[in-house]
Amino acid sequence: MSAVQPSSREHAAAIFRAGVAAADPYLAVKHFLRADSELLHIGSEQTGYRSDGWRRIHLLAFGKAACAMADAAQAIIPEAWLAGKGIVVTNYDNIDVVENCQVFGAGHPLPDAAGFHAAKTIANRLSGTNPDELVLVLISGGGSALLPYPAAGINLADKIATTQLLLASGAIINQINCVRKHLSQLKGGGLARLAAPADLHALILSDVLDNDLSAIASGPTVPDDTSFADAIAVLESFGIWRQIPSSVQSHLQQGAQGLQTETPKSGDAIFQRTGHTLxxxxxxxxxxxxxxxxNLGYQTQVYSKQLCGEARLVAEQLALHALTVTAGMTQPTALIAGGETTVTLKGNGKGGRNQEMALAFALAAERCGLNGAWTFLSGGTDGRDGPTDAAGGVVNNHTLQRIRDAALDPDAMLDDNNAYPALKAANDLILCGATGTNVADLQILLLHPNA
Known part of the structure; x- marks a missing residue:
């Protein structure tokens, strides 16, 4: 093995950790929230401030970074200003004790009964809000699954079944959320509707590529300009309309006919008292x-800040691009990308989009003749990739040989969406545990000139 490999792998891990650290939710809240003896100030010099003397503040936090965000907020807001204990909802891996808060664990990526209970707890709190109070909402990635509150006539099992079909279909997150918003009482502006007539402000840690506030956690505090008809179109376009539960079909059809209340749209009066800070x-x-x-000595290129598409196809495109970069390359080069790819499940294996992309890249690099020393890391900033304990994978030009030495066929395993055991055999899984934050995925490709 080339002598450059160990340091290259360590460099990829260090670069990944730096990206995760930049999304530290505790420090982010500290930067955008401040209290003096009279006023609470929300924002910064760059975003502008929203300040008022609220003396009943309802603190709500949900998402994978909820505990750290709530911990920062309760340390800043005087306890006497809080309208009871804060409500915090996060995935089970990220549960932590937060002073002055009630913390709920809930299911992700599939919703569960615990999340439903937490959602009802939030709805009950909001039912008693008044003018001159503030609902301070701390939102991070994962909130869509963590707060299921099905519309009347839809039970949780039917909503879970619909979510499973969407996740396996290859639909992108905006399409998935379009459907979820129209099956929920909280998503798509529903939380803002419940919070009225109180003031509302959301501090948002984005896990979507374009920072579309209506997509983060399915936009519970912002207008939703999609429709019931749009939700039906998503399900039909991916061929799963006939597979979803009849209660979901009926609800969406009634909505398209104007028999169910639409999500609140831009211009709705409830949004006159709401604010948001990214x-x-x-x-x-x-x-x-x-x-x-x-800082580690690499020439750097931004490959993409909005990487999306089918994971294995994106991997092939990156490998071909790397081939052009290496031609005449004289210095170590790093290609950096961020985003969120998708996987259309066709097999029965175990893995996630980052593991699939890592294995697909190794195979694509071999096919296109990407020679020399390279290391490729694809990882989720939340430390979890799909329904696994891995954040993703870190592969190099010896990965495929290690898999084959273990008597496994990497091509067949990719076809079966079975990247996890393939990368495990190569000792190429990223096992870092839950990070307590979530801003989608990072991809790091380190290329070294041929000796």
Whole structure:
């Protein structure tokens, strides 16, 4: 094995950690929230401030970074200003004790009964809000699954079944959320509707590529300009309309006919008292990864800040691009990307989009003749990739040989969506545990000139 491999792998891991650290939710809230003796100030010099003397503040936090965000907020807001204990909802891996808060664990990526209970707890709190109070909402990635509150006539099992079909269909997150919003009482502006007539402000850690606030956690505090008809179109376009439960079909059809209340749209009066501040994003993590790569001596290129598409196809495109970069390359080079790919499940294996992309890249690099020493890492900033304990994979030009030495066929395993055991055999899984944040995925490709 080339002597460059160990340091290259360590460099990829260090660059990934720098990207994750840039999305630290505790520090992000600290930067955008401040209290003095009279007023609570929300925002920054760059975003502008919203300040008022609220003396009943309802603190709600949900998402994979909810505990850290709520911990920061309760440390800033005087306890006497809080309208009871805060409500915090996160996935089971990220549960932590938060002072002055009730913490709920809930299912992700599939919703569960615990999340339903937490959602009802939030709805009950909001039912008693009044003017001159503030609902301070701390939102991070994962909130869509963590707060299931099905519309009347849909039970949780039917909503879970619909979510499973969407996740396996290859639909992108905006399409999945379009459907979820129209099956929920909280998503798509539903939380803002429940919070009225109180003031509302959301501090948002983005896990979507374009920082579309209506897509993060399915936009519970912002207008939703999609429709019931759009939701039906998504399900039909992926061929799963006939597979979804009849209660879901009936609800969406009634909505399209005007027999169910639409999600609140732009211009609705409930949004006159709401505000939002974006406090972190995938783009910030990509920038931090670039800085770290440069500090480690790499020439850097931003491959994409909005990487999306089918994971294995994106991997092939990256491998072909790398081939052009290596032609005449004289210095170590890092290609950095951020985003969120998708996987259309056709097999019965175990893995996630980052593991699939890592294995697909190794195979594509072999096919296109990407010679020399290279290392490719694809990982989820939340530390979890699909229904596994891995954040993703980190592969190099010896990965496929290690898999084959274990008597496994990497091509067949990719076809079966079975990247996890393939990468495990090569000792190429990223096992870092839950990070407590979530700003989508990072991809790091390190290329070294031929000796």
């Amino acid at each position: 406090i972190g994003s995938n783009a910030s993590s990509v920038d931090a990864a670039i800085d770290k790569a440069q």
